Amino acid sequence: MSQQLINIQPLSQPVELDVAPAVFSSEVEAEIDRHLAKYPVPRSAILPLMFIVQRERGYLDPAGVLYLANRLALRITDIWEVATFYSMIYTEPIGKYHIQVCKTLSCKIRGAGMITAHCSKKLGIKVGETTPDGRFTLSEVECLGSCGTAPMFQVNFDYHENLTPAKVDQILDTLP
Amino acid sequence: MSTEFINITINGRGFEVPKGARLIDVCRDKGFDIPSFCYYSDLALQASCRMCLVRIEKMPKLQTSCTIICTDGMVVTTQSEEIEKAQRAMTEFLLANHPLDCPVCDRGGECELQEMTFDWGGLEERFTEEKNYHAERYLSPMVANDPQRCILCKRCTRVCDEWMGEDAIEAGGRGAHTVIGTYMGWLDCSQCGNCIEVCPTGTLLDGTYRHQTRPWELAQTISTCNFCSDGCQMSLGSRGGELMRVVARDRYVNGINGEFLCVKGRFAHPFVNHEDRIRTPLIRYQKGGKLIPATWDEAIRHVAERLDTIANERGRNAVAVVGSPRLTNEALFVLHKFATELVGTQNYTTTDAFSLKPFFGNLGAPLATHRDIRYAQTIVLIGGEPEELQPLTAKQIRQAVRNGGARLAIVNSVRIRLTEQASQFVHVRAGTEEAIVLALADSSNDNLAAQKAGIDSREIDAVRQLIANTTGHVVFMFGGELGAEAQAVAAQFGSVLTKEATRFLLHPLPLFNNSIGAHDMGMMETPTNPAQILDSAGVEIRALYVAGGFLPLHLEGREGALSKLDFLVVQELFHNATTESADVVLPAASYAEVDGTFTNNDGLVQRVRPSISPLHQAKADWMITSQLAAELGLDFGFEMSASSVFRQIGEKIPAYSGIRYPLLKDETSPVQVKHHVSKSEDLGAILNSLREHVEALPDTGEKLDVPGKVGHELFKIGTLTDKVPQFHLLASGNPRPTTTRVSPLYQITVDASLKETAVAGD
Amino acid sequence: MQIKAIGCEPLQLRRVHIENSRWLDVYRANGGYEAIKKVLDGMSPDEVINEVKKSALRGRGGAGFPTGMKWSFVPKDSPKPKYVVCNADESEPGTFKDRYLMERDPHMLIEGMLIAAYALGSKTTYIYTRGEYRYLIDIMDVAIAEARAAGLVGANILGTDFSCEVYTHTGAGAYICGEETALLSSLEGLRGHPRMKPPFPAVSGLYASPTVVNNVETLTAVPDIIKMGGETYQKLGTEKSGGTKVWSVSGHVKEPGVFELPMGYDDMEKFIMEDCGGILDGKKLKAVIPGGSSVYIMRAEDIIGKDVRMDYEGLVAAGSSVGSGGFIVMDETVDIFESTKNLTEFYEHESCGWCTPCREGTDWLVKVFKRIADGDGRPEDAQLMLDLCDNIEGKSFCPLGDAAAWPIQSAIKRFPQDFRKHLEK
Numbered sequence A: 001m002s003q004q005l006i007n008i009q010p011l012s013q014p015v016e017l018d019v020a021p022a023v024f025s026s027e028v029e030a031e032i033d034r035h036l037a038k039y040p041v042p043r044s045a046i047l048p049l050m051f052i053v054q055r056e057r058g059y060l061d062p063a064g065v066l067y068l069a070n071r072l073a074l075r076i077t078d079i080w081e082v083a084t085f086y087s088m089i090y091t092e093p094i095g096k097y098h099i100q101v102c103k104t105l106s107c108k109i110r111g112a113g114m115i116t117a118h119c120s121k122k123l124g125i126k127v128g129e130t131t132p133d134g135r136f137t138l139s140e141v142e143c144l145g146s147c148g149t150a151p152m153f154q155v156n157f158d159y160h161e162n163l164t165p166a167k168v169d170q171i172l173d174t175l176p
Numbered sequence B: 001m002s003t004e005f006i007n008i009t010i011n012g013r014g015f016e017v018p019k020g021a022r023l024i025d026v027c028r029d030k031g032f033d034i035p036s037f038c039y040y041s042d043l044a045l046q047a048s049c050r051m052c053l054v055r056i057e058k059m060p061k062l063q064t065s066c067t068i069i070c071t072d073g074m075v076v077t078t079q080s081e082e083i084e085k086a087q088r089a090m091t092e093f094l095l096a097n098h099p100l101d102c103p104v105c106d107r108g109g110e111c112e113l114q115e116m117t118f119d120w121g122g123l124e125e126r127f128t129e130e131k132n133y134h135a136e137r138y139l140s141p142m143v144a145n146d147p148q149r150c151i152l153c154k155r156c157t158r159v160c161d162e163w164m165g166e167d168a169i170e171a172g173g174r175g176a177h178t179v180i181g182t183y184m185g186w187l188d189c190s191q192c193g194n195c196i197e198v199c200p201t202g203t204l205l206d207g208t209y210r211h212q213t214r215p216w217e218l219a220q221t222i223s224t225c226n227f228c229s230d231g232c233q234m235s236l237g238s239r240g241g242e243l244m245r246v247v248a249r250d251r252y253v254n255g256i257n258g259e260f261l262c263v264k265g266r267f268a269h270p271f272v273n274h275e276d277r278i279r280t281p282l283i284r285y286q287k288g289g290k291l292i293p294a295t296w297d298e299a300i301r302h303v304a305e306r307l308d309t310i311a312n313e314r315g316r317n318a319v320a321v322v323g324s325p326r327l328t329n330e331a332l333f334v335l336h337k338f339a340t341e342l343v344g345t346q347n348y349t350t351t352d353a354f355s356l357k358p359f360f361g362n363l364g365a366p367l368a369t370h371r372d373i374r375y376a377q378t379i380v381l382i383g384g385e386p387e388e389l390q391p392l393t394a395k396q397i398r399q400a401v402r403n404g405g406a407r408l409a410i411v412n413s414v415r416i417r418l419t420e421q422a423s424q425f426v427h428v429r430a431g432t433e434e435a436i437v438l439a440l441a442d443s444s445n446d447n448l449a450a451q452k453a454g455i456d457s458r459e460i461d462a463v464r465q466l467i468a469n470t471t472g473h474v475v476f477m478f479g480g481e482l483g484a485e486a487q488a489v490a491a492q493f494g495s496v497l498t499k500e501a502t503r504f505l506l507h508p509l510p511l512f513n514n515s516i517g518a519h520d521m522g523m524m525e526t527p528t529n530p531a532q533i534l535d536s537a538g539v540e541i542r543a544l545y546v547a548g549g550f551l552p553l554h555l556e557g558r559e560g561a562l563s564k565l566d567f568l569v570v571q572e573l574f575h576n577a578t579t580e581s582a583d584v585v586l587p588a589a590s591y592a593e594v595d596g597t598f599t600n601n602d603g604l605v606q607r608v609r610p611s612i613s614p615l616h617q618a619k620a621d622w623m624i625t626s627q628l629a630a631e632l633g634l635d636f637g638f639e640m641s642a643s644s645v646f647r648q649i650g651e652k653i654p655a656y657s658g659i660r661y662p663l664l665k666d667e668t669s670p671v672q673v674k675h676h677v678s679k680s681e682d683l684g685a686i687l688n689s690l691r692e693h694v695e696a697l698p699d700t701g702e703k704l705d706v707p708g709k710v711g712h713e714l715f716k717i718g719t720l721t722d723k724v725p726q727f728h729l730l731a732s733g734n735p736r737p738t739t740t741r742v743s744p745l746y747q748i749t750v751d752a753s754l755k756e757t758a759v760a761g762d
Numbered sequence C: 001m002q003i004k005a006i007g008c009e010p011l012q013l014r015r016v017h018i019e020n021s022r023w024l025d026v027y028r029a030n031g032g033y034e035a036i037k038k039v040l041d042g043m044s045p046d047e048v049i050n051e052v053k054k055s056a057l058r059g060r061g062g063a064g065f066p067t068g069m070k071w072s073f074v075p076k077d078s079p080k081p082k083y084v085v086c087n088a089d090e091s092e093p094g095t096f097k098d099r100y101l102m103e104r105d106p107h108m109l110i111e112g113m114l115i116a117a118y119a120l121g122s123k124t125t126y127i128y129t130r131g132e133y134r135y136l137i138d139i140m141d142v143a144i145a146e147a148r149a150a151g152l153v154g155a156n157i158l159g160t161d162f163s164c165e166v167y168t169h170t171g172a173g174a175y176i177c178g179e180e181t182a183l184l185s186s187l188e189g190l191r192g193h194p195r196m197k198p199p200f201p202a203v204s205g206l207y208a209s210p211t212v213v214n215n216v217e218t219l220t221a222v223p224d225i226i227k228m229g230g231e232t233y234q235k236l237g238t239e240k241s242g243g244t245k246v247w248s249v250s251g252h253v254k255e256p257g258v259f260e261l262p263m264g265y266d267d268m269e270k271f272i273m274e275d276c277g278g279i280l281d282g283k284k285l286k287a288v289i290p291g292g293s294s295v296y297i298m299r300a301e302d303i304i305g306k307d308v309r310m311d312y313e314g315l316v317a318a319g320s321s322v323g324s325g326g327f328i329v330m331d332e333t334v335d336i337f338e339s340t341k342n343l344t345e346f347y348e349h350e351s352c353g354w355c356t357p358c359r360e361g362t363d364w365l366v367k368v369f370k371r372i373a374d375g376d377g378r379p380e381d382a383q384l385m386l387d388l389c390d391n392i393e394g395k396s397f398c399p400l401g402d403a404a405a406w407p408i409q410s411a412i413k414r415f416p417q418d419f420r421k422h423l424e425k
């Protein structure tokens, strides 16, 4: 959709994909409703809803995409164009724990490289890869707003700061 | 509405320009060249290519002229060292990741980036790094895609959204990794190919034409589309007697449709050179025998003899003449002349889905052009499904609403896709559209209509109010759901529904490229219709002369009718259900091989021009008819030229008086024929019979909440689209192939099991 | 890491060290929600805007636009709903102050938003928080729920006829969504591309309605401005830069952290060497990026002994700017070529791809940097990079392009030796 006021008309044509749309529990549906209630236009809830789908299904899979298109009365391309713009939305499967090492300047000069190297060695994967058991994905990401407590990484949504290799070991070893 | 003018200065010269004008348009209009990629008239502004930079006094940075509305006293510079450096820089940036292998690119020779580089590119290539790579791929049977060449002007995504309302192609990813495409990589859309057309580079390519010729080898011929009644202007590209592609690129043609075409206009042309074209005249000497090739002389003589005999033995009305609304005005005029002046039969008609006679016979307002639709303030659409049947009209409606703020009211039994743009949707039961017409004409019928249509009578009043409160102009459109009385009533809506001052325009939505022309040439003036002719075949009618085939809708349930005739002669491109029973088949030339005109649903007469010479032994329809007439002893005096036929049209048909080919030369200023308009017709009698008709309507029709899938009409296999493999893929649901890789070794092929048989007679 | 005020009484940081500072009762016990009460007790919207104008508060998001003036651009007579949007997208490298303000004192932000909403006639407000700060969204949601239960958010706030909703919204990993128009696109559920200005958000922003976008720190300054009066607040700082400013300090200092300084704090050298504990491991100061990654990099010699005043004018005079207040200190071990490469990679990653110069320019620049880092530098590369920056600067659709160019331009000019050593081998 181009840069214009959002088209509030419902779609005349239901969206089709070769999969069945995702189904969620009534609690999740209620959570989705709470997000939708915040906005005059359903489309505004697209990012919060994508996070929910991701949480429930591991990543934004085709069934989740179809669910969102139907739920928000949008076309598949509307979901796709948004999903691929944002770096936190995963359209491909990802490890259970996503280790995101900040690589931007403040962390970089305080040892981010060493943390990445340590994780890489410990997990036996390179940056951008996932362990064969699907448990860890290792990424380098841009500034996470922890520059004063560098170096740091985020495991899923959790911040871990002032890292040292020993601390990294302790964090990764105690993950459930 | 008077335009206010303001003064601006460009490069030291003063100009008066209309208030509200866009700077880039003004500069170009005044002869100052401004480069641009993303700016495209009447699409949402993008301002992303940053090519159109100018300096405006009192503004801090260079400004994009595409986003600037002129204000009084503005002082603009379009050429300076600073601006040139910036423009050269943008070209350099665009080329950075763009492959520099124009010789292997399909767009080479008509690429805007190539041209821009010629004007604004640097001498040396400073980008020596590795280019980002994306593999070439197919996005659909029609659309090939080379993402590397994309400059992200997003014209494609904007036309897909704003023109087509489909939003099927979009930008995914971010930054330098942004790629135009679609989820899962396969385009499920109406395949209009407008994204290909507006693409300035070789990113989106015609998948059916790729690598067949170089653009500069093609001879371009401006002509008119031979599918629906919208009458899009197009440029036929041919090489060595073969029609290779059809485009509407503004470098070749600038008609009512701009660069718009639909899937049929753009991609269905390969039927022209198809190997199944009928090559020679064919005669079946004995019923039940075979069609045997013959010479033209022999065939014409044979037909003349047989028609003559039957007319003499059985009476003139025993000979019927039927012409397809796909034929040119010239062909239909000559056919009409043949039927009336030579044969003298009452039994002649056109194989259209419905007759326009009641409408034009009672016409109370002028026809709307597509431009009128775009700038309408109110649009009312009763019945029809323009997005499938008249795609240009649909695009104009959509833009009128989205860009022009027009209000759209739709009365339909199906929630057609255009309802997404509608401010009012009256969802009636199938088959009750006429009830709404009745109610609009006379509000005392509101309750009757509401009851029949299954709606609230206030919904009818709301439509009435919408029209009455319009200060700009109103366009009223209707589809084939309206019968004779309803059409006649609707034709007078101008005086019924609006105040004197409102401009009220009508826009009928017939199905064929020359439905209006067929009416104008007189082929709809008899009370008979194709079904009746078939019904009396072998009874009252003994001989039938058909130019073009019958529609399946006519033949359905009347399968044996044609074989009951003593004599059937058919002019056709391909063998079909009609030629099966023919005693003589004459090879006709297609629209790409003849001179002529079509009259579209705007009432515009537009030229058809030969892009290639007639194939094999084919001849133009009008020529075949005149030769037959000559053989029967009447020389029409056309001296073998379509223009002389048209000269007679101008003399004989009042609406066409004064029009000559030279006046039709320029597709940018098309000529509207002058259909007779008369207001203040007393509607009493027609209304009464319409009311009786409405009262008899069942109130059991269905309301459909989901429209047919995109393309459900467009992709129907007809005699012509049957010849194009890609249409079979579309008709069978556009399945995603196992690989979408593009390579010389892999071309899209059609599995025989997917082939559907022709159904739609076109 | 430290959080404290230096050279002034803590305003923004007043409650950060109080136990349970994020809870409503603690906030109220420490002066919270008094400003909104004062406002609703008899100030007109115009009076509120006037106080903010008098305070000389300038936007803390980076652009430094006078907040009172921004508010006064919102048309009063528009029939459309009006929106206040808090920009908590905080993604500018080196910046993390908003995070601590929200973490430790969420109600201060809510109060600021309510006052802004009252002044602008808005009934709906959103806090757009970057997706990575999920835990802050949770904190804000709890605080909003508390405030709603106490009649401070929702209908008839404090029993008056002023009603206002505060909602949280999440981003999903895109720096560009900190740019206010891109933020609005994103909030509408679109790709986060910036939009054309004009129309400015104040006239046509969220859902094409009048909208004010303010940074977290800008909004959290508002309750104090109301309480102490605009003039008093302004006097805490300088004439043109009123009040206090919260800086995020990172890099090679002994005590990084979040510091609240009065605008016009007199000496950057003292700030680094004393307030932040000096350079780590006794190394020498080499460079400072004082206002987040986008501003001009400063050399040690432009700071040491130069009495650089820390406010908008002072930093401009010293050859840089306040930006978002992300203060990155680099010692002598840092190769400015490497640090600039790092930032350029950031901008390349975050360019939204809308416009040609930023999309292609950052991609090209990163490739040049990488080639040089791989040992294939050429002497003419410095000139090439400067020219590419010049071709981006001022020509991009939004300021991200400029922001990508400035660090490179200033680094090459101010640290030529660091580049030269990679280019001439």
Ligand SMILES: Cc1cc2nc3c(=O)[nH]c(=O)nc-3n(C[C@H](O)[C@H](O)[C@H](O)COP(=O)(O)O)c2cc1C
Pocket (backbone or CB within 6 Å): C058, C059, C060, C061, C062, C063, C064, C065, C067, C087, C088, C089, C090, C091, C092, C175, C176, C177, C178, C179, C180, C181, C213, C214, C215, C216, C218, C219, C398, C399, C400, C403
């Ligand atoms: C690329 C870019 C990124 C930005 N990121 C932020 C941000 O993360 N947080 C923020 O408050 N402002 C950011 N801004 C500034 C906003 O556009 C806007 O000026 C600010 O939110 C206005 O609030 P203020 O007047 O209170 O500063 C950014 C601007 C640009 C150009």
Ligand code: SF4
Pocket (backbone or CB within 6 Å): C176, C194, C350, C351, C352, C353, C354, C355, C356, C358, C359, C396, C397, C398, C399, C400, C401, C402
């Ligand atoms: S400068 Fe252009 S490409 Fe870069 S972020 Fe802004 S609009 Fe997007």
Ligand code: FES
Pocket (backbone or CB within 6 Å): B035, B036, B037, B038, B039, B046, B047, B048, B049, B050, B051, B052, B064, B065, B066, B067
């Ligand atoms: S035409 Fe103006 S920016 Fe592209």
